[in-house]
Amino acid sequence: MIDSITLKNFKCFEDDSIKLSKLNLLCGGNSVGKSSIIQSILLLKQNEDNILRSILLSELNKGMTYMSLNGPYIKLGSIKELLYTEAKDDIISISLKFKDHDISISNINNSKEWSVSSNIPNGSIKLFQFKNPLKYISSNRITPENAYNLSEEDINKNNIGINGEFTAHLLAEKKHSEIPNISLKHPKSITNLLLENVSNWLSEISENIEINSRILPDVNQAILRFKYSYSQTQSNELTPQNVGFGLTHVLPIITSILTAxxxxxxxxxxxxxxxxxxxxxxxxxxxxxAANQGTQLIIETHSDHILNSIRAETKDSTISNEKSKIYFFQKDLEKFKAKKTEIKINKDGSVDQWPSGFFDEWDNQLDRLLW
Structure with missing residues (x-):
């Protein structure tokens, strides 16, 4: 679990820290810093091997390493594009704090190398938290297709790809595996098996749907197929193109949570x-x-429905209000930097403040209609 993030001169952040809990919502308008928080984490994830090597060989390389800005997780362009516009110096730094240790990377004067510092004891590889699973599901998720690619390397790590592109493969290979967190078993599920629980949680999105996945070895691909139950029978098998687009879009999210x-x-x-x-x-x-049972979720969202559902679930004690954090980001136009407001959910589901611009567009438009 990541306890906190500190950013200095990174994109729209001059010098700021955010503390994280189990369930974290990043909210706010477009281009106000939400994605930059996520990108800072992914930059370290993308370079975890280089960072670890630098820590273990710090006496030889003086804690310096190359960092890939453009890789499988994120593409950030050049170092110059990362530097905060109003920076007083040319030092960019990102620090993550975990339960047992901290990791920081910094770049000075647009150098090709980054310095790495950490309080991980030499040789204690197991303490390096990014060697524990971190899954990233991007907004650019898979679209309905007849078939999807395979990746044994990814699914062996329970990784479905950043766009969910290996979801079909994972469900085909591990459909009879038990979900790791039994507390996430759907109330209608008879077993703890993955595919049954994915189907039942997907039924919360589209009622009475059932999903199946299988591998086509001749073409080295996996397929998804859906059925609907009605009355005493079932529909024919349906391809992803013939069910709602949202089902394909949400399937990687449900699968990631149930395999975490x-x-x-x-x-x-x-x-x-x-x-x-x-x-x-x-x-x-x-x-x-999932968050109440220990999985850490960092969610970027523009949805007041997600926010209000979390508030209601807090009131119903599905999750403790101590296990969630909401950050509302805005842009300080005078300095062209991001500024954050932490909003706390109380035990009764109320929030401790409601700043202007925070999911208030419904009220704004209603006022226009009424007055």
Whole structure:
């Protein structure tokens, strides 16, 4: 679990820290810093091997290492593009604090090398938290297709790809595996098996749906197929193109959560995309259940339905209010930097403040209609 993030001169952040809990919502308008928080984590994840090597060989390399800015997780361009516009110096730094240690990287004067510092004892590789699973589900998720690619390397790590592109493969290979966190078993599920529980949670999005996945070895691909139950029978098998687009879009999110273990970290961008408001609320309940049982979720969202569902689930004690944090980001136009407001959910589901611009557009438009 990541306890906190500190950013200095990184993109729109001059010098700021945020503390994280189990369930974390990053909210606010477009281009106000939400994605920069996520990118700072992914930059370290993308370079975890280089960082670890630098820590273990610090006496030889003086804690310096090359950092890939453009890789499988993120593409950030050049060092110059990362430097805060009004920076007083040319030092960019990102620091992550974990339970047992800290890791910091910094770049000076647009150097090709970054300095790495940490209080991980030499040789204590097991303490390096990013060697524990961190899953990232981007907003650019898979679209409905007849078939999807395979990746044994990824699914052996319970990794479905940053766009969910290996979801079909994982479900085909591990459909009869038990979900790691039994507390996430759906109330309608008879077993703890992955595919049954994915189907039942997906039924919260589209009622009475059943999903199956299988591998086509001749073409080295995996397929997803859906059925609907009605009356005493079932529909024919349906391809992803012939069910709602939102089902394909949300499937990687549900699968990632149900395959996660306690203390895993899952970063999700725009989980609400393509989903009906009721479906968004149901998905938020799954977020609450997972976070309350120990999975850390960092969610970038524009959805008031997700926010309000989390508030309601807090009131119903699905999740403790001590296990969630909401950050509302705005842009300080005078300094062209991000500024944050932490909003606390109380035990009764109320919030301790409601700043201007924080999910208030419904009220703004209603006022126009009424007055």
């Amino acid at each position: 273990k306690r203390n895993d970290v899952i970063i999700i961008e725009n989980p609400e995309a393509q989903l009906h408001p009721k479906a968004q609320a149901k998905l938020a309940k799954l977020f609450c259940l």
